[in-house]
Amino acid sequence: MLTAATIRAHYPLRLVLAFHLPGVELVYYADEAGTALQFQRDDGSWARVPLAGEDTGVVTYGGDDELWKQAEAAWEWWNSVGRPGQDRFGYARGADGRAYVWHLPDGAVWHLPV
Template sequence: MRTHDPFRLLLAFHLPGAEIVYHIDDAGTTALQIQGPDGSWARAPLTGEGTGTVTYGGDPGLWARVEDAWRWWNDAGRPSHDRFGYVREADGAARVWYISDGTSWAVPAHG
């Protein structure tokens, strides 16, 4: 299940405030579930390298953002964790960036 941990890290950048969890249904099928801060969710079964049916509730755009992140990760050559950096500016603003091309994402403030 941990095959794509670097992608899960990237999802955190693309979906700030969302939770990424594993869901196991009554039949024992495991799925990756994204839970948005607004209550929306999207679930995709983990079927190896194959594809499964995505189910969702609430905002259908939640899964579209997952697909955008997947495309970016694949286009970038599936970078590992060590290809990302973190910086916190003097004003408290924080960003994570992809070292190879400077693509960056804001890190939301917690408080």
């Protein structure tokens, strides 16, 4: 199960989450309660993972719960391939301007928004 503590402890996982959540923007968010990493989509769905401050153990979310299910699927993939660090990914931009990232050992590819 994906938890706030897991996301805080594994910076490379944040990179994987960015690739696995198409159409989701990852934003660092700070308010009086502390600092958080927020996943947000244009449809208003969001999930907030506290990184520092009070209540760092609870992930909150609103809107479509599919967003967090996708995050958990990314966590499962990351575990299944041995929790690779950022040095196990490549990045390229094609002549047409499209960008993508791939997992070097197995060739999994994620197309990035332009």
